[in-house]
Amino acid sequence: xxxxxxxxxxxxxxxxxxxxxxxDGKFDATAFRRFFTHGGGPCDKCGYDLMGNMSGRxxxxxxxxxxxxxxxxxxxxxxxxxxxxxxxxxxxxxxARLERERLETVNxxxxxxxxxxxEIRNKALKNWLQRKREQSSE
Ligand SMILES: [Zn+2]
Numbered sequence: 001x002x003x004x005x006x007x008x009x010x011x012x013x014x015x016x017x018x019x020x021x022x023x024d025g026k027f028d029a030t031a032f033r034r035f036f037t038h039g040g041g042p043c044d045k046c047g048y049d050l051m052g053n054m055s056g057r058x059x060x061x062x063x064x065x066x067x068x069x070x071x072x073x074x075x076x077x078x079x080x081x082x083x084x085x086x087x088x089x090x091x092x093x094x095x096a097r098l099e100r101e102r103l104e105t106v107n108x109x110x111x112x113x114x115x116x117x118x119e120i121r122n123k124a125l126k127n128w129l130q131r132k133r134e135q136s137s138e
Contacts, residue, residue, distance in 0.1 A: 003056045008072045015076040021094045022083040
């Protein structure tokens, strides 16, 4: 049952990060079965109704259900949007926290970048001074 979800998580980590935050890490796939409509319709091989299929395989005959990455992303987003509608306050809280984290990451990277630049500049300056000293002592 989690095959499709595992793939969705891999393909859409940003969306699933938010879904997990909104569900406190306790995402219940069965509550969202109705979103898995991409397998809707009969199995090509045996005719079994695949509506709500989440395993990516026909449970009757095992034929793989062909789902595009695009459809998986759409389902991921539908689930996220349903969670947003269910609890807008929680959504805003999570959105603000993720935004804060993103900013902190950017700031950290920026600071690291700055430190690296300083290091390069200092090394260049030291080399230049060294050369100057060598020149003046010759
Ligand atoms: Zn089948």
